[in-house]
Amino acid sequence: MNCIIINMKVSEMIEPKKFLEFLKDRRTIRCFKDEMISDKEIQMILEAGQWAPSSSNRQAWEFIVVKNKKMIKELSNTAIYGKFVREAPILIAIIGFVHDNPNWYIQDTSVASMNMMLMAWALGIGTCWIGSMDRTEAKEILGVHQDNFLLTILPFGYLRKEKPSPPGRKSLDDITKVIE
Numbered sequence: 001m002n003c004i005i006i007n008m009k010v011s012e013m014i015e016p017k018k019f020l021e022f023l024k025d026r027r028t029i030r031c032f033k034d035e036m037i038s039d040k041e042i043q044m045i046l047e048a049g050q051w052a053p054s055s056s057n058r059q060a061w062e063f064i065v066v067k068n069k070k071m072i073k074e075l076s077n078t079a080i081y082g083k084f085v086r087e088a089p090i091l092i093a094i095i096g097f098v099h100d101n102p103n104w105y106i107q108d109t110s111v112a113s114m115n116m117m118l119m120a121w122a123l124g125i126g127t128c129w130i131g132s133m134d135r136t137e138a139k140e141i142l143g144v145h146q147d148n149f150l151l152t153i154l155p156f157g158y159l160r161k162e163k164p165s166p167p168g169r170k171s172l173d174d175i176t177k178v179i180e
Contacts, residue, residue, distance in 0.1 A: 029128055029157070032158060033158040034089070044123065052111040078135075082133065088155030090155075091153050091154065095149065096108065
C-alpha cells in the first residue's frame, strides 16, 4: 500500500483544545422543543454520517429520516426506556447492511451515528443514544428488511431545557493502561 504524505496547514485543522472542549461539552438530551429542525441542518447531520469512516469504505448503511408524527409515536413505543423519543421533531434510523459488510456493520454504523450526534451538537441540536429497543418491531414499522441491522433510532431536537451539567467520569488512570 502506498502512503501519500500531505502537509496540512494548521489553519485547516480544528484547534485540538477547542475540539476537546467541544467533546466534553456534548450532552445527552431527552427533552426537545416542539420545533422542526431545518432541512439544511438535517442535511448536515446526514452528511456527517455519510463521511464517517467505514470498513474498506463500503459505506454499507442507510439513514432513514422520520418526520411523520404518527410513526415517531409508534417508534417511541419500541424504545424500552425512551418514551421521550415521541417529543423529537425527527428521528434518524441507522441501518447496517449485514450482507455487504458482515464483520464490521456494527462498528461502521456506530461511528456514523457518533458523527451525526456530534454534528447535531455543533448545530445546537440535542439527541440521545437509544440502545434498549425492540429492533424487530421498529424494523417492521420502518419497512427495513429483517436481514439488515437496526443499530439505533436517534431522536433529534432543539433543547427544551438548559444544557445538563456534565456527568462524572472515571479518572484516566482508572481506565488507561500503558504498555511500553
